Amino acid sequence: MDTRRRATINYTIFAVVAVTVGWAGIAFDEATGQPPNNSLGMGLWFAAPALVAVVLVVFHPDGAGPLGLTLRFGDRAGWFGFAALVYPVVTALVVVAGTASGLSTLHSTGSDGSSAMIVAMAAALPGLAIKNTIEEFIWRGFGTRTALATGIPRLGSHVVVGVTCGLWHLPLYMHFMAKADFGDLTSLPWALFIPLFFAGVIAAAVVLGELRLRTGSIWPGVVMHTVGGAVVNTLVVDGYLTFSRHSDALVSPVPK
Numbered sequence: 001m002d003t004r005r006r007a008t009i010n011y012t013i014f015a016v017v018a019v020t021v022g023w024a025g026i027a028f029d030e031a032t033g034q035p036p037n038n039s040l041g042m043g044l045w046f047a048a049p050a051l052v053a054v055v056l057v058v059f060h061p062d063g064a065g066p067l068g069l070t071l072r073f074g075d076r077a078g079w080f081g082f083a084a085l086v087y088p089v090v091t092a093l094v095v096v097a098g099t100a101s102g103l104s105t106l107h108s109t110g111s112d113g114s115s116a117m118i119v120a121m122a123a124a125l126p127g128l129a130i131k132n133t134i135e136e137f138i139w140r141g142f143g144t145r146t147a148l149a150t151g152i153p154r155l156g157s158h159v160v161v162g163v164t165c166g167l168w169h170l171p172l173y174m175h176f177m178a179k180a181d182f183g184d185l186t187s188l189p190w191a192l193f194i195p196l197f198f199a200g201v202i203a204a205a206v207v208l209g210e211l212r213l214r215t216g217s218i219w220p221g222v223v224m225h226t227v228g229g230a231v232v233n234t235l236v237v238d239g240y241l242t243f244s245r246h247s248d249a250l251v252s253p254v255p256k
Helices: 003-032 040-059 073-101 117-149 154-176 179-185 190-215 219-237
Strands: 104-106 241-243
Touching: 003 040, 003 117, 003 154, 040 117, 040 154, 073 104, 073 190, 073 219, 073 241, 117 154, 117 190, 117 219, 154 190, 179 219, 190 219
Parallel strands: none
Antiparallel strands: 104 241
């Protein structure tokens, strides 16, 4: 069996598991009476795509190439710099545009009265780094290299990974995440949130996928994903940045 066919089988299995496992986790939680946040069902939702990727690589190798786990910092320094700066720079531009137009307000303190925004961002980095190492292994380490090996063109492979990743996230937002936390993330109704969310996830998948392909490594993507989460989540979820009515549809730095 050639690489393209094996990769197509592997990506199909991986995508089916990723898209469905969250709903299976929700059904399990409801059957066992567990609260949704940090439940066994949520753990299954998060871990299953990584486990399936490992099983496929070991027991059904497709010849699609390495998983991008090597570091070799020296010849990738510029890409690491880009990865570390892209979210802070883009976020700063979005915040300036929002505050200048009156659509958003940047506060000196968060919703809990804390003024330690930079400290909060730094404190978020270790936990996010662990989580995002797993996610980047799933979506770029396995996902990008496998989708590309199916014969899908380069940009198309990023879009396919982005759509799969977006569908994987839906159980998180619709069930596992507390409604109050989701309300902090966005004020938009589902009919508006969903298309904007998928647009943001696909755009991020293109950038992160290109980082993966150009460097041969998932680690610049881990840096970008982690720094972005620390900056954006602290600003929006912790209440340092607020929006008038539904203006977060236009000027929120959250990648929807």
